Amino acid sequence: xxxxxxxxxxxxxxxxxxxxxxxxxxxxxxxxxxxxxxxxxxxxxxxxxxxxxxxxxxxxxxxxxxxxxxxxxxxxxxxxxxxxxxxxxxxxxxxxxxxxxxxxxxxxxxxxxxxxxxxxxxxxxxxxxxxxxxxxxxxxxxxxxxxxxxxxxxxxxxxxxxxxxxxxxxxxxxxxxxxxxxxxxxxxxxxxxxxxxxxxxxxxxxxxxxxxxxxxxxxxxx
Amino acid sequence: xxxxxxxxxxxxxxxxxxxxxxxxxxxxxxxxxxxxxxxxxxxxxxxxxxxxxxxxxxxxxxxxxxxxxxxxxxxxxxxxxxxxxxxxxxxxxxxxxxxxxxxxxxxxxxxxxxxxxxxxxxxxxxxxxxxxxxxxxxxxxxxxxxxxxxxxxxxxxxxxxxxxxxxxxxxxxxxxxxxxxxxxxxxxxxxxxxxxxxxxxxxxxxxxxxxxxxxxxxxxxx
Numbered sequence: 001x002x003x004x005x006x007x008x009x010x011x012x013x014x015x016x017x018x019x020x021x022x023x024x025x026x027x028x029x030x031x032x033x034x035x036x037x038x039x040x041x042x043x044x045x046x047x048x049x050x051x052x053x054x055x056x057x058x059x060x061x062x063x064x065x066x067x068x069x070x071x072x073x074x075x076x077x078x079x080x081x082x083x084x085x086x087x088x089x090x091x092x093x094x095x096x097x098x099x100x101x102x103x104x105x106x107x108x109x110x111x112x113x114x115x116x117x118x119x120x121x122x123x124x125x126x127x128x129x130x131x132x133x134x135x136x137x138x139x140x141x142x143x144x145x146x147x148x149x150x151x152x153x154x155x156x157x158x159x160x161x162x163x164x165x166x167x168x169x170x171x172x173x174x175x176x177x178x179x180x181x182x183x184x185x186x187x188x189x190x191x192x193x194x195x196x197x198x199x200x201x202x203x204x205x206x207x208x209x210x211x212x213x214x215x216x217x218x219x220x221x222x
Numbered sequence: 223x224x225x226x227x228x229x230x231x232x233x234x235x236x237x238x239x240x241x242x243x244x245x246x247x248x249x250x251x252x253x254x255x256x257x258x259x260x261x262x263x264x265x266x267x268x269x270x271x272x273x274x275x276x277x278x279x280x281x282x283x284x285x286x287x288x289x290x291x292x293x294x295x296x297x298x299x300x301x302x303x304x305x306x307x308x309x310x311x312x313x314x315x316x317x318x319x320x321x322x323x324x325x326x327x328x329x330x331x332x333x334x335x336x337x338x339x340x341x342x343x344x345x346x347x348x349x350x351x352x353x354x355x356x357x358x359x360x361x362x363x364x365x366x367x368x369x370x371x372x373x374x375x376x377x378x379x380x381x382x383x384x385x386x387x388x389x390x391x392x393x394x395x396x397x398x399x400x401x402x403x404x405x406x407x408x409x410x411x412x413x414x415x416x417x418x419x420x421x422x423x424x425x426x427x428x429x430x431x432x433x434x435x436x437x438x439x440x441x442x443x444x
Binding site for chain 1: 263264265266291292293294296316318344345346347348349352365367368369371372374375376377378390392393396
């Protein structure tokens, strides 16, 4: 339990974020490291999905995880115990998102001999969507209990995400959630978004989602 | 569907928020209006809970609702259609929270001959907790699918809330959610928090929650 490194992230000066993000992406491209920015509401299942995804991908890639949270290190401990990969905890000091400079502070605490780094952003559908972290791709998880109207209410989040996983599909019978409608709403925000229904708990759909990441990583390394 | 008034909220100057909030609360006290600030993650069930609560309370009080959202007016329409009470939609223009000055902009668009005004804040566990809206009491909804660890990860939200409703308890058998543990975590943040397990969908626990608000309103009017 004590093995997780906790980094206290300092607030960066905001106005150069786009340049910082572009510079970080260029650096990652040169190093052939794929950085995935993972976002969702609180409790949508980011950490559980990550554990399943990493156990699928770790035979092919060297993986590290940065867990951003306002407080606690429960997520980094869960990743470490559930997958064995390197996981560090970033404490945002109450901040509601990460920007590129803050992401860089985390990366500086990870080894460079990795292929895939996953940043688990703060659980929030609003602010993280507004800040480019410098990641190669953005992915978000919408969980069935949250409702199919979320793309209408948090449009920017769906607009900036390349991959949308719809989690907790084992709960579909209990909720009034229309899968066709949510796909239509998501594609209304971002016509190119790839959508993957999954159940992180029982593993359903994880293979397909992992294969999507394999394609993205291979594209990035070209 | 076209009857809901939509107000575009302007950003206020932040540094005087505590004074603005105190002034607004004083004004509400003089007018014997009880303003409740309702917060939660996206999709925790704020609007559905409000419909049930209002239908319980509307025989005793004149009620109005302000629905804050980044975009869309689906919530205000749902309140209007589900309860018949006055509901206005506040568009925050991408902002992740409301402060006292923004709340005032909404109140200025409501009639003064009301007893209870409910502000449904932006779905977000981070930023809304940081800004005093001027409300008489703060209430939040945590839904079972989000997990029992949320008070550890979003401590400030639980610290500032007087009333915590635990929603979607009909889903308890499907989720690994420990009710005793969550109560302990919540009381660790705020020993005085009143906790009400509810299911907004089937109405369970709504009477108890409504009675809690009746007590708060009567206390406020003294």
